[in-house]
Amino acid sequence: MFEGFFASQPVQNALLIGAAAALLSGVIGVFTVLRGQAFAGHALADVSSAGGALALLLGASPMLGFFGLGLAGALGLAQRGKGDGDLAAGILLGAGLGITALLLHFAVTLRGVAGAASSIMFGSLFATPPGIAWLALGGAVAGLALLIVLARPLLLASVDAELAATRGVNVRLVGGVYLVLLALAVTLSAMAVGAILSTALLIGPASAALRLARRPGVAIGLAALIGVGCCWGGVVLAYASYGWTPGHVWPVSFFITALVLLVYAASAWRTP
Amino acid sequence: MFAPYLLDSWIVASLVALASGCAGFFVVVRRASFAAHALPMAAFPGAAAAALFGVGQVYGVTAAAFGGVGLLVWLKQRQRSDAATALVLVALLALGALFLSLSGRYADAVYALLFGQIFGAGAADVLPALALALLVPLVLLAGFRPLVLSALSPDLALVRGIQTGRVDMLFLAVLALAAGMALPVTGALLVFSLMIGPAGAACALARGPFAALALSVALALGLIWSALALSYLTDWPAGFFTGTLAAVLYVGARLIRR
Numbered sequence A: 001m002f003e004g005f006f007a008s009q010p011v012q013n014a015l016l017i018g019a020a021a022a023l024l025s026g027v028i029g030v031f032t033v034l035r036g037q038a039f040a041g042h043a044l045a046d047v048s049s050a051g052g053a054l055a056l057l058l059g060a061s062p063m064l065g066f067f068g069l070g071l072a073g074a075l076g077l078a079q080r081g082k083g084d085g086d087l088a089a090g091i092l093l094g095a096g097l098g099i100t101a102l103l104l105h106f107a108v109t110l111r112g113v114a115g116a117a118s119s120i121m122f123g124s125l126f127a128t129p130p131g132i133a134w135l136a137l138g139g140a141v142a143g144l145a146l147l148i149v150l151a152r153p154l155l156l157a158s159v160d161a162e163l164a165a166t167r168g169v170n171v172r173l174v175g176g177v178y179l180v181l182l183a184l185a186v187t188l189s190a191m192a193v194g195a196i197l198s199t200a201l202l203i204g205p206a207s208a209a210l211r212l213a214r215r216p217g218v219a220i221g222l223a224a225l226i227g228v229g230c231c232w233g234g235v236v237l238a239y240a241s242y243g244w245t246p247g248h249v250w251p252v253s254f255f256i257t258a259l260v261l262l263v264y265a266a267s268a269w270r271t272p
Numbered sequence B: 001m002f003a004p005y006l007l008d009s010w011i012v013a014s015l016v017a018l019a020s021g022c023a024g025f026f027v028v029v030r031r032a033s034f035a036a037h038a039l040p041m042a043a044f045p046g047a048a049a050a051a052l053f054g055v056g057q058v059y060g061v062t063a064a065a066f067g068g069v070g071l072l073v074w075l076k077q078r079q080r081s082d083a084a085t086a087l088v089l090v091a092l093l094a095l096g097a098l099f100l101s102l103s104g105r106y107a108d109a110v111y112a113l114l115f116g117q118i119f120g121a122g123a124a125d126v127l128p129a130l131a132l133a134l135l136v137p138l139v140l141l142a143g144f145r146p147l148v149l150s151a152l153s154p155d156l157a158l159v160r161g162i163q164t165g166r167v168d169m170l171f172l173a174v175l176a177l178a179a180g181m182a183l184p185v186t187g188a189l190l191v192f193s194l195m196i197g198p199a200g201a202a203c204a205l206a207r208g209p210f211a212a213l214a215l216s217v218a219l220a221l222g223l224i225w226s227a228l229a230l231s232y233l234t235d236w237p238a239g240f241f242t243g244t245l246a247a248v249l250y251v252g253a254r255l256i257r258r
Helices: A009-034 A038-058 A061-081 A085-109 A118-121 A130-159 A160-166 A171-193 A199-212 A215-243 A252-270 B003-028 B033-053 B056-076 B082-103 B104-116 B123-142 B144-152 B154-159 B164-186 B191-205 B209-234 B240-255
Strands: none
Touching: A009 A038, A009 A130, A009 A199, A009 A215, A009 B123, A038 A085, A038 A118, A038 A160, A038 A171, A038 A199, A038 B082, A061 A130, A061 A171, A061 A215, A061 B003, A061 B033, A061 B154, A085 A118, A085 B033, A085 B104, A085 B240, A118 B082, A118 B104, A118 B240, A130 A160, A130 A171, A160 B003, A171 A199, A171 A252, A171 B164, A199 A215, A199 A252, A199 B082, A252 B082, A252 B144, B003 B123, B003 B144, B003 B164, B003 B191, B003 B209, B033 B056, B033 B082, B033 B164, B033 B191, B056 B082, B082 B154, B104 B164, B123 B144, B123 B164, B144 B154, B144 B164, B154 B164, B164 B240, B191 B240, B209 B240
């Protein structure tokens, strides 16, 4: 049944984007979890959906839109004040999602983009053009390279900002670069599994890895490994699902998300 | 706009606003905004499964929302982290996507269930909506004192013999009913806006708790009626108006208070 698997162009693209998204999100996710920003990352992804929808409407690649709004959201996150945050954040999130609804409506009615809502919200891994897949991989590699340079100060700033400052780390600069990389990771994950599911790739592998590994360096490597494994496993399962329900492929983002949850549950089981 | 075939939509939307405005007040007072965010997500796969198996939507949604309550309580008891909760919610959304995909109406149904279908109600939806719109406010009003007291002053509630755990459970169950009922109208992603926008504004503006509750219901009705009317006039999706008007209400009320 897998004769055509690696020869298929959509499958190759899916494996590429999945790997790019999982690598960067897994690595960044470790810092996001350490900083206690799991829900912030989730909110960021929801907001970025408006950018993806706008890009579809304008005929551009959703990748650009996800990144643009993800970046704006990340900057908003950095400016956020204290207190009463939950309500206000939820309300603003709702406004953003309302705008997404409008833009998706226009993408369907004005431009005739079929399945606009499902591709932005739940991803369209198999339908991404090859050029975008390579761009995604390039972005992930660049992001990872930047992260390797910054790993030590960022880790210190994430665990204990005051200590980092006394050690001469420019906490604001490091935090700013981190937010840009977070936006990039959310963008790639949104391309892979959709805007509202991208949390799975950002938080899942990182949380599981942090439960299993003691040292941060090991956790980062493990998170990347788990993420890529779940993505590729999801692609394989989605490909196989064509045989389960004849003529109908199950959503690949379902398999990826389910695999991530399983791995996390297994890690939580091992280390209660 | 008030044509006979749209009458059911107006009635159902009004009933949804009544229940949501009422539940929203308690969400704000009890600081339960996370549950109000999570329960519609948990109800999403139920709505999708109903579409797949051809069951009445209200049953699928209600069952899934109750399942969501159980899941939330379980996660809380085991003191699971943010990460675990977020992952479970996302997995539920993905499960809904799977059901919708298998139902063969993927593209349309995804949009309708995420962002709402305010004009989708039919005559069959009126009776369940009426029952829920009576049940939700009645239970909440009957439990007004314990609901508010256990949130504002857990110690005092304990002295008065109120069992906080049980009150919490009951509240989540009623919230699940309200969220599930609102989901088909506003969509899973915008239930939160309908509940919190009016209630947050009302709590900022009104003096006493009963005035705030009444204002919350009134604002929720105003919000959903505006969304319906504007959506009809512009042919734009109602979810856009629900989400943005809720934000305008909330931000406006905060500015007035300041």
